Amino acid sequence: MPTLWFILVAFMLTMYVLLDGFDLGAGIIHLFAARTDTERRFILRAIGPVWDGNEVWLIAAGGTLFFTFPLLYASSFSGFYLPLIIVLWLLMGRGVAIELRSRIANRVWASFWDGVFFLGSALLAIFYGAALGNVIRGVSLNAQGYFFEALWTDFNPFSANPGILDWYTILTGLLAFTALLTHGANYIAVKTEGTLNERARRIARLGWLITLPLAILASIATFFIQPQVLTSFTQRPWGIIFPLIALAGLLGAGFFNLRKRDMPALLSSGAFILGMLSSAAFSLYPLVLPATNRANSLTINNASASQYGLVVGLIWWSVGIILAAIYFITTYRRFWGKITTASSQEY
Amino acid sequence: MDTSTIFSRLQFAFTIGYHYLFPQFTMGLALLLVILKILYLVRKDERYNTAVHFWGKIFATTFVIGVVTGIPMEFQFGTNWALFSSYAGGIIAQTLAMEGAFAFFLESAFLGLFLFGEQVIGQKWHLVATILVWLGTWASGAFIIASNAWMQHPVGYTLANGHLNISDWVAVMTNSWILPQYLHAMSGAVVTGAFMMTGLGAYYLLARRDIDYGRMFVTLGVIVGLIASFFQLFPSGDMEGSQVAKYQPAKLAAMEGLFQTQSGAGIVILGQPDVPKGTIDNPIIVPNVLSFLTYRRWTAVVRGLNTFPADQRTDTVEMLYYSYHIMVGLGTIFIAIMALALLLLWRRKLFQSRWMLWVLMLATPFPYIANTAGWFTTELGRQPWIVFGLLRTVHGSSPLLSTGNIIFTLLGFAGIYLLLGLLYVLMVVFEALKGPTAPASEETTSEDAGDVGLMSEQA
Numbered sequence: 001m002p003t004l005w006f007i008l009v010a011f012m013l014t015m016y017v018l019l020d021g022f023d024l025g026a027g028i029i030h031l032f033a034a035r036t037d038t039e040r041r042f043i044l045r046a047i048g049p050v051w052d053g054n055e056v057w058l059i060a061a062g063g064t065l066f067f068t069f070p071l072l073y074a075s076s077f078s079g080f081y082l083p084l085i086i087v088l089w090l091l092m093g094r095g096v097a098i099e100l101r102s103r104i105a106n107r108v109w110a111s112f113w114d115g116v117f118f119l120g121s122a123l124l125a126i127f128y129g130a131a132l133g134n135v136i137r138g139v140s141l142n143a144q145g146y147f148f149e150a151l152w153t154d155f156n157p158f159s160a161n162p163g164i165l166d167w168y169t170i171l172t173g174l175l176a177f178t179a180l181l182t183h184g185a186n187y188i189a190v191k192t193e194g195t196l197n198e199r200a201r202r203i204a205r206l207g208w209l210i211t212l213p214l215a216i217l218a219s220i221a222t223f224f225i226q227p228q229v230l231t232s233f234t235q236r237p238w239g240i241i242f243p244l245i246a247l248a249g250l251l252g253a254g255f256f257n258l259r260k261r262d263m264p265a266l267l268s269s270g271a272f273i274l275g276m277l278s279s280a281a282f283s284l285y286p287l288v289l290p291a292t293n294r295a296n297s298l299t300i301n302n303a304s305a306s307q308y309g310l311v312v313g314l315i316w317w318s319v320g321i322i323l324a325a326i327y328f329i330t331t332y333r334r335f336w337g338k339i340t341t342a343s344s345q346e347y
Numbered sequence: 348m349d350t351s352t353i354f355s356r357l358q359f360a361f362t363i364g365y366h367y368l369f370p371q372f373t374m375g376l377a378l379l380l381v382i383l384k385i386l387y388l389v390r391k392d393e394r395y396n397t398a399v400h401f402w403g404k405i406f407a408t409t410f411v412i413g414v415v416t417g418i419p420m421e422f423q424f425g426t427n428w429a430l431f432s433s434y435a436g437g438i439i440a441q442t443l444a445m446e447g448a449f450a451f452f453l454e455s456a457f458l459g460l461f462l463f464g465e466q467v468i469g470q471k472w473h474l475v476a477t478i479l480v481w482l483g484t485w486a487s488g489a490f491i492i493a494s495n496a497w498m499q500h501p502v503g504y505t506l507a508n509g510h511l512n513i514s515d516w517v518a519v520m521t522n523s524w525i526l527p528q529y530l531h532a533m534s535g536a537v538v539t540g541a542f543m544m545t546g547l548g549a550y551y552l553l554a555r556r557d558i559d560y561g562r563m564f565v566t567l568g569v570i571v572g573l574i575a576s577f578f579q580l581f582p583s584g585d586m587e588g589s590q591v592a593k594y595q596p597a598k599l600a601a602m603e604g605l606f607q608t609q610s611g612a613g614i615v616i617l618g619q620p621d622v623p624k625g626t627i628d629n630p631i632i633v634p635n636v637l638s639f640l641t642y643r644r645w646t647a648v649v650r651g652l653n654t655f656p657a658d659q660r661t662d663t664v665e666m667l668y669y670s671y672h673i674m675v676g677l678g679t680i681f682i683a684i685m686a687l688a689l690l691l692l693w694r695r696k697l698f699q700s701r702w703m704l705w706v707l708m709l710a711t712p713f714p715y716i717a718n719t720a721g722w723f724t725t726e727l728g729r730q731p732w733i734v735f736g737l738l739r740t741v742h743g744s745s746p747l748l749s750t751g752n753i754i755f756t757l758l759g760f761a762g763i764y765l766l767l768g769l770l771y772v773l774m775v776v777f778e779a780l781k782g783p784t785a786p787a788s789e790e791t792t793s794e795d796a797g798d799v800g801l802m803s804e805q806a
Contacts, residue, residue, distance in 0.1 A: 049463070052414065053455035056447065062421050063444030070436025070510070077425025077432070078745035084426055085419075085756045089763055092415040096767065099411045103774060146429065148747035305437035306512035313441060320448025327456035334460075334467070 001311065002304040005068040006288065008317070010281040012064055016057035017128065017180075017277060018270050023047040023054060025184015027094065027121025028177070031114060033188060033199045037107075040114060044098060045339050046191040051098060053331060055091070060324075067313055071145055072288050072303040079139055079147040080131065083164050087127050094120030122177065129176025133169030136280055137162065137225050138290030138297070145298055147291075157225050160292060168225050175214040179273055182207035182253060186266035191339050201257060204265065208254050215250060215276070219243070222283075228290060229283040239282045246275025348662070352744040354753040355427040358760065360726070362419055364719055365764050369413035369771075371718050374488055374533065375540020376406050377481035379571060384477045388470060394559055399477070401560075401783035402544070407462055408774045410454075412767055419760070427753065431733050431743030438504055438513045439494050442520075446490035454483035485533060489525075492532055496524035498734050499725070500594055511737070524594075527586035528725070534578040535721060538681060539714040541572030545688075546711030547779055549704040560783045562698055565707065569692055573685035579678050585640075591728070592641045592649075595735065597660040598728030600652045602671035603637055604664075612637040612649040615672075622664045625653065661730040670723035677717040684710055 026047050034040040066073040077084060093116050101113035137157050139147045153163035155170075165173075185204035189197050223229050233239055249271030256265035284290065289298040304310065380402055387395035421443060424432045432440075457479040465473045503518030504511040513519060548564025551557040592599050599605075604615045606625035614637040618630035638647040652660060661667050684706060691697035698704075729735055733743040 049459045052458075053452070055414075055418075056451045056455050059418060059421060059451055060444070060447035063440060063447040066421075066424065066432065066436050067438075067440030067444050070440065071433045073425045073436060073440070074429035074432035074745075077422060078427070078429035078748055081426050081745070081748055081752055082756070084422060085759070088419045088422060089759060091418055092763060092767070095411060095415045096770065099408075100770065100774070104777075142747075144746070145433075146746050148749075306507070306514075309437045309441065309513040309516075312513070312516040313444070316445060317448060320445070320452070324448065324452040327452055331456050331459065334464070 001307055001314075002068075002300040003286075004314070005064075005304065005310055006281070006285060006300050009061060009065050009068060010278070012057060012061035014274060014277045016054070016061055018183075018273055019054035019057060020051070021180045021273060022184045022187035022266075023051040024121045024125050025180040025182070025186075026188055027117050027184070028125060028181045029185050029188065029200065029203050031118050033185070033196060033203055037110060039196050040110075041102060042192060042196060042339050043188060044101065046188060048098070049335050050331060052095075053328065055095070056324075060320075064313075064317065068305055068310060069288060069298075069300075069303045070305055072298050075141065075145050075147065075298060075303075076135075076289055079141075079149055080134070080164065081148065082151055083127055083131065087124060090120045090124045090127070094124065125177045125180040126173040128173075129179075130165060130169040130173035132176070132277075132280060133172030134162075134164060135289060136172070136222060136229075136284065137166075137168055138292055141289065141291035141293070141296040141298065143296055145296065145303070162292065168221055171214065171218050171221060175211065175218045178207050178211040178214055179269070179276070182211055183266070183269040183273060186253070186257075186262060186269050189262040190266050193338055197262070201260065201262065204253075204269075205257050208250075208257060211272075212250065212254075215246075215272075226283070226290060228287055232283040232285065236282075239279075242275055242279040242282050244275070246272050246279060249273070249275050348741050349744075351748055351750045351753060352741050354750055354757060355744045355748070356740065358427060358753060358757045359423055360723075361757065362416070362423065362760055362764075364722065365768075366413065366416040366420055367719065367722060368715055369409050369416060370484070370488070371536040371539045371715070372543060373406055373409050373413055374484045374536035375538065375575075376402060376409070376543070377477075377484045377540075378537055379540050379544055379567065380406065381474075381477050381481050382567065382571070384474050388474060394563065397783050398560060398563060401778070403462060404778055405775055407458070408771065408778070410458065412771050416764070416767070427745055427748065428733070428743050429745040429748075431738060434510045434738055434743065435498075435501075435734055438501075438511055438519060439497055441513060441516070442490045442493040442497070446487055450483050450487035450490060453479060454487065457483060488533060488536070489529055492529045493520065493522065493525050495725075496522050496528050499528070499729055500524035500590075501734055501737055511734075524590060527583060527590055530583035531579065531587050531721070532718075534575045534583055535714070535718045537575035538572060538579060539718060541568045541575055541685075542681070542707075542711050542714045544568035545572055546708050549707040550779070551782070552698060553701065553704050553708060557782045557784060565688075565697065565704075566692060569685055569688045569697070569707075573682070573689050576678065576681040576685050580682065584678070588640065595728065596650045597652070597655045598667070599641070600650055600655070601661050601664045601667045602724055602728055603649075604668045604672075605637065605649060605651045606653060608648065608651040608654055610638065610648045611635045611646045612641075612651075614640065617672075620665055620668050658731065661727055663727050663730065667724060667727040670720040670727060674717050674720040674724055677713050677720070681710070681714065681717070 026043055030040055030043045034043050062073075097113040097117040097120065101110055101117070134149070139149055140161055141147045150163045152165040153159060153161055155163070155166045157166045157168040159166070182204050185200045185207055189200040189204060192200060249268045252268030253265050253272060256262075256268055286300045287297050288300055288303055291297040380399055383395050383399045383402070386392070387399065424436075424440075424443075457476050460468065461473070461476040461480050464476060468476065497519060500522060501511075502522050503513060503515035505514040544564045545568030548561045548568060551561030552565065588599075604618065604620045604627050605612055611634065613632040613634040615627055616631040616633060618627035618632070620627055635645045638649055639645050641647065641649055652664070688697060688703055688707060691700050691703055731739050731741070733740040
């Protein structure tokens, strides 16, 4: 049962990164892809009806993590105290920026919120990547399963007292930044026409070119940082499928970008993110939060809630997620197609 | 209590107190939007639909601030209350996660349809979307109340290895604490929504503009406001009172300012508690009423604070006492204002009684104070417990979190929330001054001027 919930929580977090990923990416590129006020509004229209729903996946995943693995939730949220609160501030600033930007027709007002939207999106992408890097690297958990990490200490991932930021987590942060940038650029390319579409595709190509070496570097570094990764792949070799999905996605994103086929490129950059995240989840399993002192690591067994709670949760969760899937399919179908001057009449 | 726990309490109180300013309005307004939409479909008067659009925009603005200030709430259980989270997360997070699965997804999907979909889906389905948005906001409230009710009155658990496991999900979901608290909180939200609508309507009438809408808002607001204000007192407030008396007598004694056990206890209307001396300064007390309200007998014995050991009762008697008295005092005044306004409305004198319109306009902010005071009452009164009778607050905070880090984030929240508050007031005042009939001019603007996102107005 804990294994099933490990997969389901990982699934929800992946859904969050895939969905909110493209609107974060849109925020990262919008200053560069969109030059005029009209173009920037196009980008906001492209994410306007969906960003809020995408973000609900984060809340839902957080709540699910909380009731299925209470100790993991308690330990990681209190240990990553500062970065988490900063993430909350960024989420707030970004949400308000999207909604308020066009409410007052004033150049300075709009520019201010454009800046907040960009900074919020960019820093969130980096923080998410660094957070994943921290979880892979492990933290200095005590025997009770708690820790507290400063934002940075000595920037050394092998340190006995690691910080949130070291060269490894900065690397994963940058990788997340370029991967989401590419993903977002692909999304904007799908949703737009003309020059905006052209620029988005060019940005996606640039993003892809930087993502490639970063992905290789980060993947290699991971094997040195976290010995569990090698163990997982040698014990369960079928797991190689996850890195292969990532690789296929990465190659596909480049290939379709050159062919100017935006939708397959978007699906490919999605597959890359999916592959990377599932590789990370697979290679950590059964750990959920590795400790620098291995004996203190949190695993799916010592961090999970009671069997009864997990079973009863599965029943209502299944109903909830089916309903959510229906809403999402309806919303996206209603919003299908490119944002054009005609379709923007709706907004 | 160590300083890090105190600052975690301050931060939680501040962030949730601030957050709840917004949902209380959206939950109340959502119901009023449903009523306006039904009135439009029944009476076929276009003005009701214009009112739906107008309040829909204010709803959307409020909703966004509610969403962004709500995200930190779920996270703070883990960041600041780690020991509580690992102790009780297996139970309390069931209801929190259900809120995400059943309420947030619903709201996010149908709010977009409600705001932008009217032309596409037609009027009947737009009513359905409006109702679903209303149900979504109220479902959200239900799950949060279920979580809080469990902290007030834990049920359906077993203790194992120093933490709680859920043993009976049905018992948690049907906790007897939920219904009174839910009814009380929801009608409190309707009071806020009704007073906002009435207040703005009164402003339009006083300013002699948008007269039709001013009358519509005042009429609907006063009728709904009186029903909800009365419902606050009876039955919901009465139900809450009796369960507090039954299960949390120390909370009752502190909030009523009853220091000594008495038969035929009087109710303190006004006065300042002197806790070390155990007296009320400058008291205005109505004899025997507390006994009657609590036990339905004029001479019943009510336990005073003196019968509870210091570690079994709240650490902030004064705050609790004032919170409760502010809530009850304002609640009583709301009933009086709304009853008087309804009387004038019935005698067809309300729209000419400018003094009454002034009262209605100036009353607008007070339901926010009453609702906030109500939450302070219930939460301060639960102290020193975070899970009543099971886990003390001081044993629930994050073990390795330093005070300095909490003050850093508390100051950050304070700054950001100040800015958010200013922006929100700016936006709402802007909409209110534009008025309900303003969208007509917007419709003629080109697509370029169309808004984006949740708050945009249908062009």
